[in-house]
Amino acid sequence: MTAGERTSRTGDTGRTGRTAGLRITADRERCVGSGMCVLNEDSVFDQSEEDGRVVLLTDTPGPEVEATVRYAIQWCPARALSLTED
Ligand code: SF4
DSSP states (O other), X not given: OOGGGOBOTTSOBOSXXXXXXXXXXXXXXXXXXXXXXXXXXXXXXXXXXXXXXXXXXOSSOOGGGHHHHHHHHHTOTTOOEEEEEO
């Protein structure tokens, strides 16, 4: 099974398994493609090769990357990223 085939505990299929109650939302309309989020956590954030805007590799990051995800969200210059907790 690849990372992309794992199923979350809520039943939806994500690109990685859901191991924490965190959910990221990315507003691609606000994103300015700075890439800061990718520099901070490239297992969660990527950039589109077409427009340079953020692409989430998973919207339910595990606890092992929580600190770097929070840092990336805090320092997004466009305030395009947000985090909610279940
Ligand atoms: S840090 Fe913010 S503006 Fe920069 S690529 Fe990521 S989401 Fe877009």
